[in-house]
Structure formats: C-alpha cells, structure tokens
Amino acid sequence: MQPDDTMDMTRAVPERRKIELGLLENFVGMLLRAAYNEAFEDFARLLGSDTLKPGFFTVLTLVALNPGITQVEIGREARRDKSSVTKALRQMEDEGLIRRVRLEDDRRSYASYLTHEGAKLHRRMEIKAREHIAHLDAVIGVERKRVLVETLNDLIADLPPSAEESAGGTRAS
Amino acid sequence: MQPDDTMDMTRAVPERRKIELGLLENFVGMLLRAAYNEAFEDFARLLGSDTLKPGFFTVLTLVALNPGITQVEIGREARRDKSSVTKALRQMEDEGLIRRVRLEDDRRSYASYLTHEGAKLHRRMEIKAREHIAHLDAVIGVERKRVLVETLNDLIADLPPSAEESAGGTRAS
DNA sequence: GTGAAATGGTTTCTCAACAAACTAATTTTG
DNA sequence: CAAAATTAGTTTGTTGAGAAACCATTTCAC
Numbered sequence: 001m002q003p004d005d006t007m008d009m010t011r012a013v014p015e016r017r018k019i020e021l022g023l024l025e026n027f028v029g030m031l032l033r034a035a036y037n038e039a040f041e042d043f044a045r046l047l048g049s050d051t052l053k054p055g056f057f058t059v060l061t062l063v064a065l066n067p068g069i070t071q072v073e074i075g076r077e078a079r080r081d082k083s084s085v086t087k088a089l090r091q092m093e094d095e096g097l098i099r100r101v102r103l104e105d106d107r108r109s110y111a112s113y114l115t116h117e118g119a120k121l122h123r124r125m126e127i128k129a130r131e132h133i134a135h136l137d138a139v140i141g142v143e144r145k146r147v148l149v150e151t152l153n154d155l156i157a158d159l160p161p162s163a164e165e166s167a168g169g170t171r172a173s
Numbered sequence: 174m175q176p177d178d179t180m181d182m183t184r185a186v187p188e189r190r191k192i193e194l195g196l197l198e199n200f201v202g203m204l205l206r207a208a209y210n211e212a213f214e215d216f217a218r219l220l221g222s223d224t225l226k227p228g229f230f231t232v233l234t235l236v237a238l239n240p241g242i243t244q245v246e247i248g249r250e251a252r253r254d255k256s257s258v259t260k261a262l263r264q265m266e267d268e269g270l271i272r273r274v275r276l277e278d279d280r281r282s283y284a285s286y287l288t289h290e291g292a293k294l295h296r297r298m299e300i301k302a303r304e305h306i307a308h309l310d311a312v313i314g315v316e317r318k319r320v321l322v323e324t325l326n327d328l329i330a331d332l333p334p335s336a337e338e339s340a341g342g343t344r345a346s
Numbered sequence: 347g348t349g350a351a352a353t354g355g356t357t358t359c360t361c362a363a364c365a366a367a368c369t370a371a372t373t374t375t376g
Numbered sequence: 377c378a379a380a381a382t383t384a385g386t387t388t389g390t391t392g393a394g395a396a397a398c399c400a401t402t403t404c405a406c
Contacts, residue, residue: 019250020238023302024231028309028318029212031325034252036205038332043202045334055362058197065193072384077192079207081364086386108371108384129196136201139331144324145201151317152204158312159211161218228392245354254394259356281354281401 042135046128055080057129059088060114060122063098068111070103097121215308219301228253230302232261233287233295236271241284243276270294 024030043054058078063069075085089112092098097118102110114122137145197203216227231251236242248258262285265271270291275283287295310318 017239017246019235019242019246021250022234022238023299023306024234024250026318026322027231027302028306028321028325029209029216029227030231030251031322031329032205032209032212035325035328035332036202036209037252038329039202039205042332053362054202058200058203061195061197062192065195066190069192070384073190073192077194077197078203079210082385083365083387084363087362090386106372106384110385126196129200133196133201135332136328140324140327144320145199147317147320148201148324149199149204151313151321152201152208154313155208155309156204156211159208159215159308226392243354255355256357256395257393260392263356279354279402283355 039132039136043129043132046131046135047125056088056092057122057125059085059092060097060118060125063112064114064119064122067113070109070111072109074112092118212305212309216302216305219304219308220298229261229265230295230298232258232265233270233291233298236285237287237292237295240286243282243284245282247285265291 040054043057047054047057058080059074062074062077066073071082071085071089074080074089075082078085080088089098089100093100095117096115098112098114100110100112140148213227216230220227220230231253232247235247235250239246244255244258244262247253247262248255251258253261262271262273266273268290269288271285271287273283273285313321
C-alpha cells in the first residue's frame, strides 16, 4: 500500500489503505454538502460564541435591507421552511433585535424591522461575513468564485423537475 | 414595484416587492446549501420510496468497492460522524445488505462486506445515481462541472484553519 | 512491563430543520 | 354574497446529524 499523500501527515501515521471511490470521486452532492459544512464552520468560527448563529445573519440581513419585510418573503429568499423562520424571528424578537408589526391591510401578515440593537449586531456580523468571504476568495480566487456562483445558481434554478422555486427548501442532510 | 421576472409566473400572481439581498446575493454558503438541497432532492426523486435513502448509497458504494472496509474508513471518506456511520451500518446489517466481521488482528474494529442482496440493491441505486449525474451534467455542462468539482475540493481541503481533514464532519444545516 | 493515551465503535442526548396539521384572515369562485 | 380555497403564520412531532460520554482494545511512553 502506498501512503496517501492527500491525507494529513502532520503526525506520523501508519500507511493507510487506498480507498476506491468509484463514481463518488466526483459525486457533486457529496462535495456540495462537505463544502457547505466547511463554509459554515469557517463563518461560525469567525462569529465566535457570543453572537447569533450564521443562519441568523441571513435573516438579519434581509430585514436590515428590506424594512417591513414579511415572513413569507424572508423564507423565500433564505430558502428556509416557514416554521424555521418563525422560530428564528421569535428568538430575535425576544432578544430585542427586531420588532414585528401586524400589517394594517392584511392582518394575517406582519412586517419586520431591525431595532437599534439589531442594527448594531448586524453590523458586527457583517464585518465577520466579509472576513469569511475573504477566506473563500483566498482559497478559490475571484474567477472561480464567479463560475461557482453562476453554476450553483443554475443548479438551484434548473435542477428541480419543473424548475419551480423551492421556497420551502428541503432537509440539508 | 416591478414584477420580478425570475419568479415562477405559471399562475397570475400580484407583483412582488423586489427584495434587496446585499452581500447575500453571492453568499457562497447559502448557495452551497441550496444547491445541495436540490441535488439531494433530485437523487431522492430518482430513487423513489422503495429503496434506501441517498446517504446510504455512499456507504453501500464504499463497501462495494472496498470489501473489508472499516467503519473509520467509511466515516472518513463519506465525511460523516462515526455515530452516524454506526447507525447506517446497523440498519443495513439488519436489512441483510451487509455483514460485519470482527478483525482477527484488531478486535476493536471490523470489516464490512456487501451481501448478495446488498450488491443487487447497490446496482439499482447506481443506475439511478448515473441518471442523477446526467441531470446535473445537463444543467451545468461537463466543463463547468469539472471546475465545480475542483473548486469544491479546494474549499473542502483548504478552508479549514489548519486544512486538516474534518473526518468527523459538521452539522449540515 | 505497566500505566497513560489513543483508537474503534456504541450509546445517549441535543439541536436544526422540515412535515404536517392547525388557526385566523384574505381571496376566489359560483 | 356566502362558501370554498388559499394564504400567513404557529404549533407539534419526526428525523438526520453530530456532540459528548462511554466501553473495549490497542498503542505509546517511560
């Protein structure tokens, strides 16, 4: 058996058996999941433990840039199930980061706005988000990032059977 | 407000407010997660309801191509936590798809092999996997797929702080 | 040669996310 | 105009996945 040079060799380890991957070698779904995990972890490390989770950044950003946004709109743009959005918005409301106001002309729905506290936190998170983006750019470069973003958007838009927007999303795992 | 032409317009809907995304527009982590969901769903649809879940395909393939593979090796290559691998292997064992044999020279560990039943199921799943791959290729093309695979591999390998292999993996969501 | 550390695998618990069902409100249909 | 259908958001339950702790075994350090 030959040593597997792609493995971490920071500490002497006995040679590992080479594992055949077959069509898993370039199995995009598996790679997408693994890459997502790494990206998520990188952002979470930068955020540290004293702020909200990376997923909240998405919601905070949507509310920050779109005062009065509704839960349905947040769910659609973040590609999260509405029940997940309910929980996130409730938690942020409890922590004084946003406030929600019933719409006058549609009492089923309400509008969300950032509070002063929420705006402060959002700015801090955004700084970390830009650091995270810089990490990604350093690893793959601007040109490959451009292709990556374009390719992922096409997968998202055209892979579904009727290419409908899957606003509700699916289980990540 | 202008109608958002990127939205599904198969049924007349009132015009939607344009939502500002800011740096979420090209936020790679979000796109990776969404693309993964779509890829997962596409594969799951092809598999239908009478077979195992897409995640089992990974394990079955590793066992099929590497008779005698250990759980640690499976976890590493599939980038799954060992507790998740335990559960998957147990379920496959219970369904008669694999058999596990304690190693003579290391009684902590054991080797997994596909049964005849498991080989049959794996072949059926592999046919579906190739259909799934054909879907992806049709959407993004071979050249962009090559770049996608290369880019994702670099993110997986080089985004971690010490670029160690995160065999344990992280939470997909 | 012995105790400590590491490893392989298991078990239990927590968490995030969605599915499904629900309530209240609005829109559609006849 | 009233009933049916749809929508916005909430609640409850399920599931997948990993974190942490555990046990048994092997390897390492002295």
